Amino acid sequence: MRFDLHIHSNYSSDSGLSVDDIIRRAVEKGLDGIAICDHNTVTGSYHARKRVRELDLPLIVLPGSEVSTTAGHLIVLGIRDNIPPGLTPQETIGIVRQKGGVVIAAHPFKVGSIGNIEGLDVDAVETFNSRCIFGENKKARMMAVELGKPQVGGSDSHMLGTIGFGYTEIDAQPDEASVLNAIRNGKTRPGGRIVPIYVVILQLMRGIFRRLRTDIERFFIMLRQY
Numbered sequence: 302m303r304f305d306l307h308i309h310s311n312y313s314s315d316s317g318l319s320v321d322d323i324i325r326r327a328v329e330k331g332l333d334g335i336a337i338c339d340h341n342t343v344t345g346s347y348h349a350r351k352r353v354r355e356l357d358l359p360l361i362v363l364p365g366s367e368v369s370t371t372a373g374h375l376i377v378l379g380i381r382d383n384i385p386p387g388l389t390p391q392e393t394i395g396i397v398r399q400k401g402g403v404v405i406a407a408h409p410f411k412v413g414s415i416g417n418i419e420g421l422d423v424d425a426v427e428t429f430n431s432r433c434i435f436g437e438n439k440k441a442r443m444m445a446v447e448l449g450k451p452q453v454g455g456s457d458s459h460m461l462g463t464i465g466f467g468y469t470e471i472d473a474q475p476d477e478a479s480v481l482n483a484i485r486n487g488k489t490r491p492g493g494r495i496v497p498i499y500v501v502i503l504q505l506m507r508g509i510f511r512r513l514r515t516d517i518e519r520f521f522i523m524l525r526q527y
Contacts, residue, residue, distance in 0.1 A: 302333035304469050304480070306363070307376060307407065307427065307455025310337050310345035313367075315504075316459040320349045323464065327360055330465035334361030334480065336455070338376050338407075341386045342366055363477060367407055368393055373415030376405040376427065376455075379481045390415060394422050403481050405453055409444065410437040419448060425484055429454030429491035431466035432501055451484060454491030459504045467493035 309316035310323055320337070327335045339345040343366045350362045365378045369386040370393050377384060377393075380402035384393060397404050404423045408430040409415050418426065426445040429438050429452075445452045456467040470490040473483035483489065 302361075302471050302473065302475065302480070303331070304334040304336065304361075304363075304471055305332055305456050305458070305465050305467060306336045306338075306365075306378070306405070306453050306469050307367075307430065307457045307467065308335055308337050308464060309339055309367075309457070309459050310349070312337075312342055312345035312348075313339040313459070315340075318459065318461060320345060320352055321356075322461055324349055324353055324356070324358055324360055324362070326461050326464045328358055332360065332465055332468070333475065334363065334471075335464075336363040336365040336376070336378055338365040338367040338378075338455075340367050341369055342383055343381060347381070361475060361477065361480065363480065370415070373409070373413060374407040375415070375423070376407045378403040378405065378484070379477065390421055398422070403484055405484075406441075408433055408437060408441070408457065410440045417444065418450070423450065425451040425453045425487075425489070427455060427491075428452040429467050429493050431456045431458075431463060431493050431496050432504070434495055434498055434501060451487035451489050452491050453484060453489050454493055456493065456496075460500065463496050463500060465493075466496055467491070 337346040346364045368384050370390045380400045405425045406418045406423045428442040453469040454467045458464045472488040473479040
């Protein structure tokens with residue numbers, strides 16, 4: 302099966318994608334499953350799972366989030382509760398282990414990301430991210446091979462057109478538990494294509510303007526309160 306294990310919906314501050322648009326696009330692209338990994342919240346994946354059932358779509362949606370630790374981002378799959386941001390990677394992983402989830406080092410060599418994971422109890426490394434345009438994927442792949450960690454891929458989409466650009470082929474049965482176990486056991490193969498650089502720039506600009514608009518709205522709300 303083919304999964305895009307890293308998509309952001311409008312429950313992330315830097316994405317405007319609706320859940321319905323994401324799941325329909327994933328089906329159009331021929332994906333078997335996705336993981337919506339919004340920043341520090343599982344809300345997007347919860348609503349996606351609900352809408353897939355309501356629309357009777359042939360798509361597996363894994364519960365997920367991208368958790369901000371003190372050292373960088375970790376993708377967490379299979380957990381239905383939010384994990385607080387701002388903890389150390391070790392503390393975050395400890396919570397995930399208690400809840401039976403899967404931990405993936407997201408784009409480890411992007412600026413501000415977690416870097417070398419030696420000594421961290423992660424289940425897998427994201428060695429293909431379609432937004433890593435400066436050789437970060439190659440470094441992540443070399444590290445995963447050296448440490449004997451399973452490899453996964455995802456688009457890291459914040460735009461509809463790039464969903465499926467990064468993916469993971471997973472040898473599993475079509476259910477959540479089987480897919481998560483396959484990731485843990487390395488029955489995966491990442492792949493995809495890098496997005497054009499202008500798309501990355503456009504995504505960054507959209508994210509900046511969206512955060513700026515949110516800050517302005519909050520400012521005027523505060524003014525009205527006074």
